[in-house]
Amino acid sequence: MFRKVLVAEDMDSINQAVAVVLKDLGIAEVAHSQYCDQAWLMAKKAIQENEAFDLLICDLSFKQDHRDEKISSGQELIALLKKEDPKLRIIVNSIEDHPQTVKDLWNSGNIDAYVCKDRHGLKELKEAILHLNNGESYNSPSIEKILNQNNILTLNDFEINIVKYLANGFTQDQIQQELKNKNIKPSSKSAIEKRLKELREEFSANTNPHLIGIMKDLKLI
Numbered sequence: 001m002f003r004k005v006l007v008a009e010d011m012d013s014i015n016q017a018v019a020v021v022l023k024d025l026g027i028a029e030v031a032h033s034q035y036c037d038q039a040w041l042m043a044k045k046a047i048q049e050n051e052a053f054d055l056l057i058c059d060l061s062f063k064q065d066h067r068d069e070k071i072s073s074g075q076e077l078i079a080l081l082k083k084e085d086p087k088l089r090i091i092v093n094s095i096e097d098h099p100q101t102v103k104d105l106w107n108s109g110n111i112d113a114y115v116c117k118d119r120h121g122l123k124e125l126k127e128a129i130l131h132l133n134n135g136e137s138y139n140s141p142s143i144e145k146i147l148n149q150n151n152i153l154t155l156n157d158f159e160i161n162i163v164k165y166l167a168n169g170f171t172q173d174q175i176q177q178e179l180k181n182k183n184i185k186p187s188s189k190s191a192i193e194k195r196l197k198e199l200r201e202e203f204s205a206n207t208n209p210h211l212i213g214i215m216k217d218l219k220l221i
Contacts, residue, residue: 001133002054002089004029004046008039008077009059009093014117018057018093021126036062036071043081043088052085055132057125060094060101075105082110089132091115093125099146100155100220106147113138155220157184159199162192164221167212 022030033039060074091113113128124140131138165175179187205211215221
């Protein structure tokens with residue numbers, strides 16, 4: 001069984017419930033953090049001391065408060081820690097079940113399990129830990145159902161970024177430069193114009209602002 005676990009979760013009630021699950025599994029060394037920056041520092045310190053965490057259980061959304069956080073989301077934290085310690089096993093434990101989010105996280109190769117916070121969440125979290133301990137991956141049944149849908153609408157990095165930049169007031173020339181800076185291809189102005197036109201048609205949007213509104217409502221950006 002896992003020896004050392006880090007839980008990144010900002011809600012006290014969830015932290016307490018997760019602690020009970022870990023205790024039931026006989027995991028004695030458990031650290032909790034309600035902030036992404038703090039979780040990063042805790043994990044980094046453990047690595048430097050040759051006492052790295054075996055498992056990270058991480059939420060995706062962290063409510064902002066008075067602290068100025070450099071790492072603003074669970075996705076960012078997961079990517080940073082996985083890069084720092086490729087052997088770290090990671091369970092997403094989140095209420096977020098949008099197909100784009102789920103698929104992007106699995107495609108990143110950074111996670112080993114995705115547990116949905118619902119009425120069966122704690123039971124499924126325990127199942128996820130047991131599966132990972134046996135070298136397997138795991139999804140909550142509701143997440144597995146989402147991934148098995150054939151009609152999931154997902155967007156690639158190019159499509160997401162051009163609409164995000166557009167929503168932030170960037171011109172197409174500025175978007176082109178930003179894509180080049182991030183090494184996202186294609187990055188030509190003609191490719192940007194063509195894909196925006198196709199997206200407007202796919203989402204039945206009359207204008208770019210209309211497209212932005214629709215995609216925000218669908219939580220695609």
